[in-house]
Amino acid sequence: MSGHHISSAKFLWGVGTTLFLLTFITVAITWIAIPAPWNVVVAIGIAVVKAIIVSAFFMNLYWDTKFHAMLFVLSIVFFLLFIGITLLDTLYRTDPIPTF
Amino acid sequence: MATNEATTSIKKLQVRRFKPDENPEKHYLNEETGIWAWMTTVDHKKIGLMYLASITVFFFIGGMLALLLRTELLSPARSFMDADVYNQVFTLHGAIMIFFFLIPSVPAALGNFVLPLQLGAKDVAFPRLNLASYYIYVIGALFTIFAIFTGGVDTGWTFYTPYSATTSGNVMAMTFGVFVLGFSSILTGLNFIVTIHKLRAPGLTWNKLPLNLWGLYATSLIQVLATPVLAITLLLLTMERLLGIGIFDPNLGGDPVLYQHFFWFYSHPAVYIMIVPGFGIISEVISTFSRKVIFGYWAIALSSLAIAFIGFLVWGHHMFTAGQSSLANMVFSFLTFLVGIPTGIKIFNWLATMYKGSIDLKTPMLYALVFLFLFTIGGFTGIMLGALSVDIHLHDTYYVVAHFHYVMMGGMVMAFLAGLHYWWPKMFGKMYNEFWARISCGLIFVGFNMTFLPQFVMGAQGMPRRYFNYIDQFQPFHQFSTMGAYVMGIGFFIMAGYLFHSLRKGERSGSNPWGSRALEWQTSSPVPLHNFEHTPVIINGPYDYHKPMSEFQLGIATSHNGHDHHAGDNTDISKTEKEQA
Amino acid sequence: MSQPSALEEKLDHLQHHFIDSDQQFEASKMGMWVFLVTEILFFGGLFVAYIAYRTWYPELYMLASTELNTFWGAVNTAVLIGSSLTVAMAIRSAQLNQIKGLIINLYITIALACVFMVIKFFEYSHKFEIGILPGSYYSYEGIAHEKANIFFSIYYMMTGLHGVHVLIGIGLMIWLVVKAKKNVFHSGYYTPVEITGLYWHLVDIIWIFLFPLLYLID
Incomplete structure (x- = not known):
């Protein structure tokens, strides 16, 4: 059955680190002023990537x-x-x- | 998972026939009795009956309010209630009928009772959640009653801003009550979705699922997807009154039309929460009383899902005159016509099912026919209202009132009554008086048309809805309409009478009075505490009337999931299927 | 799914209407996912209000978001992601039958959630001091836009509701700790841990969107 996937601790830490990194990037990107519509696109884009990572690997959708x-x-x-x-x-x- | 084992793996199940007990000594009604056992029961059948009792009370209250309204409208201006009282009464009539009767009527009351039976399951997936959802419903009802006695509400059931944000009545208690009620609806939907996915009996594949369950499944999806938006809308409205957050209130810089978007994103799909389970019941009843396999099984099943989906795209047709952009008006008008397609598919398939069937005009079937007639009128007038230019003329007139009563009452309530009369023997093991049931059905049909047909005419001539007063020109129509309401009221009182009589002194019905092939009839009536004494196994579709009854009463022969091979009169499931082919 | 045979006996948790543990686990998990769908649409309503007003008044959002402290918003994002990580670790511990690890990870999660709420508390109280109060109590003069109150109404509704969800999460987590200490969970039965984890990750995901939408506008 697909419901009981067990991730290794190393893998979970890797996912966590990626998310921390993306959080830093999304803040850092506001330091360089991107013109009007694109700053929103980039910010939402990064948020979507983060959400996909959380849902796929923390919420186990990838294996579910x-x-x-x-x-x-x-x-x-x-x-x-x-x-x-x-x-x-x-x-x-x-x-x-x-x-x- | 039981289902997968039976269908996809090569494991063979030993099955044998289990004839239902025609005169069961023990059943869910006489095991675990007493008030406390009922209040704390997690049995889906008892919870269903508790819902049934509650919605009957609310239907009575809502119906009496309607009779008061119609009586007041016998003559223009004041006859016995003031305009303010009138506003409160029509608000309550709408809110109670929609939130407390129509929405829980089929899913929570009849659905709760019948869904696990049709799946061959012992209960719903989350029985305690099911009980919780009933109590949440009760709490919501208490808040509403509290609102009525502390100022009342006169906004109409839609609670439009800015009026609802500023009027003096106790809108907060009312909206909070409905907010709470939403959770009850969500939990029921959640429970049903999981139950249908996870608790189907061995052999009950998706293409053998009774159409009632397809209807309930589509309904549950709408409940789960739409009701949260109602919750946030009412929360924002509550905050509007509490803190003045201004999102919807133009006095504070907000946009009242945005409120209408929020509200109708729930409330239009909610119309389908009310009607789609009715479609399910009609499919069951028409097939059973035509003695015929349903015509276009997949067309009916998938059109339920299609209606559920399209229902989410059309909410703006309630707002054609509200100040929304003309682009949105055009798109919504166009999308609205799409609803007619899956609905039409259903109607034609039902008619085709009856064609050359052996039709038995018992009471449930009578209600199903009444449904077909009234709902078709309701549907067609809905198409007219969806046409942008026509709607500008008819918007907020009695034409709209008549239209949605034809859909909601002529459609949904008739389907509900069909279902109630159809499953009544299953619930209580007793029959009602067929003669009086037909009389009552006839009175309701005649009364209904007397009440609402004149309203189409009035509306087209410009009589606005929700008005306390009217010009003399409309008086004959109003009076005729009121007479119709009284006739309908008499019909319902007769129904209450013979159903009550049936509960007390009705003759025993036997397990399957209609000779149906559906799974819920293959257990005794009233139902045993855990629904089936065996684990049912399904090899035929629920409408296969050309196959012998014995094939519909199979169950796993041993309690060990078919691993033992000693029983003598066992039939091998794969063998039986081969014989059929 | 084959389970270690020693644990096959522990079936106290199995309710009578399910055939086996797996069916019950899968049903509970699907139930939670359906619930998460309702949560997404619940917050979805607020996002719709946010987007509608943002397309009407983009300049309002530029001006008003300067009142929000990006640094603390970023810290809170990191805190929540950290708590998501520890919840995932808690589920892993439960799956491996490490009850001690489960409890420790739950404690860390609760602590991080509390840090989040404390930071939120200071953010709110700072705003209250300068007059950025919700709704009609709004009295701040520093934003030159007539609809500034609406931005902060949306802000308070979004973060407030999210905060309520964090509080509920803390409550659930405490309940899990109590149950774990009673030795209820083992590798054959950890359903409540799993589905609370799903809930908590969703709360995290919602914040992942709230952060750039509210704090990072300029």
Whole structure:
């Protein structure tokens, strides 16, 4: 069964160190001023990488049944639907917040 | 995992036939009796019945409120309640019917009772969580009752800002009650998803799953994905009132339309939480009473999932006139039409199931037919409302009121009643009076149409919803509608009467009064404490009426998962399957 | 999954409606994953509010985030990642039947979670002092934007709810320690440790997103 994967201590420490490193990078990158949309893209990109590392190796999704990974992805897909469709409204209004 | 063992490995199971006991001495109702045993039970059947009792109480309260509203509307202006009271009464009618009756009705009450039975499981995956979700429901209900007696709520069941952030009633207690209720709904959904995945009986593969379970599965997915958004919405609304955080309140720089996005991201899918399990029941009932294999099994199963998914894409059609961008209006209007596709697939498949079937017009089947008729009207008028230009005219009129009552009451409540009458003998081992049941069904059908058909006309002529007063032109319609409501009320009182009579003096029903092939009927009625005395084994689909009953009553012959080979009258499961092929 | 035969006997934890430990373990784990789905969408609502307002008022976010201390935010990120690591180590200890290691790792996790909350406490109290209070109590004059209160409403809702989740996590962890001391867990049964771990990692992941979105805007 896939449910009982045991990681070695060394491996877990490696994952932890990578995450610390990425945290440092995401802070350090703000010291060099990246132009407007790209700073957000980079910051979110690093956060996504970190989240994937945590979910794959700390939460064992990498070794687990596919269904759990599917659930995880499903929740993110529905979040994206939520924000995506809401933005269709909020970004394209003539008046950002309607006045009554 | 039991399922995998039976289907994918080459291990052979020794099975034999287990005929259900027609007159069981011991069953879940007479084992572990007493108030305390009921209050602390983790048995899904008892929890289901506790839910059933609770939602009946709320349906009664909500129904009486509706009758009060209709009585007030007999004449324009004030007849016996003030405008403020009227506002509170329609708010309560909506909130109670939706949050306390419709949402838990099929999943939590009937679903809880029937889901493990249809899976051949002893219980749901997390029985204690199941009990907890019932008590969370009760706590939510207590908060709501508290809100009613400490100022009341007059915002409508949607709690739109900015009014809900500023009105004087006790909105906080009410929204907190609904917030709590959300957790009950989430836990039920979570429990069902895991149970369907992990606790299926040997041989019960996904393509043999009863359609009721596909419906409940789709419903559970919606519950799990949508309800958290309601929770955060109501939490933000509570904070709006408590701290004035301003996210939704235009007086503090916030955006009330954003509230509507949040609210409808839950509440539109919630419409499908209410109706999709009803589809499941209708599939069961139509197949059983047509004596025929269901037409288009996969089409019906997958269309439930499709409805669940599309339901998440269309919430903005509630907001066409709310000030949302015209681009969003167009996209939402277009997406709304998509809902019609899977729904239509279902209707056609049900009709095709009945075609050339041996139709038996027992009460559950009558309700299923009423469902088909009323729900189709509800669905078509929904398509009209989804059309952007038409909706601008009809928005917030009685047309909308009539539409969603046709869907919610004509659809969901009829499906619920079909399910209640269908599984009633399974729950209590007793029959109800068929004659009075048909009378009551007829009265409800006639009363319902009398109540809501005139509302379509009124709405199209411009009668706005939620109004206390109206112009004289609408009085005949309102009066006719109110008469219909009374007729419907009589129908429900007759139902209460014969069901109560059945509980006390009903004749014994036997284990399978409908001759159904579904698994829940292959155990005695009332059900034994642990559902089956054996581990059931499934080799046929739940609607295979062309196969003999004996093939539907198989169970593992020995208690050691089929490793012993000594029993004499055992059938080898693989052999039986070969014979069929 | 074959388990060491000596432990096969210890089946006190097996509930009657499951066939074996594995089925029960898998069911519990799937239950937790479904619960995590609800958590993601719960926080998702706040992220939607965040993004909607950010696209309307990008300059507000630039101005307001300068009030947040990047250094302490980064420290807190590191603290939470460290606690995730120790939770993973705790699960490993349980899987290997090392109950002492399990308890020690849980203690470290609780300590790190408390450090996180203490830092959060000082951040909040600093803001309260200068008048950055939630909602209509907001009275700070230092940000030249009429909707500054909304940014901080979102900030307080997001970090506040996250903080509540950390507190719940601490409670769960204490409960695990109590149970571990009673010798409930062994390599054949460590389900509560595993699923609490999943919960805790999710709390970590949410913070991984909150940190750049709130602290690192400029």
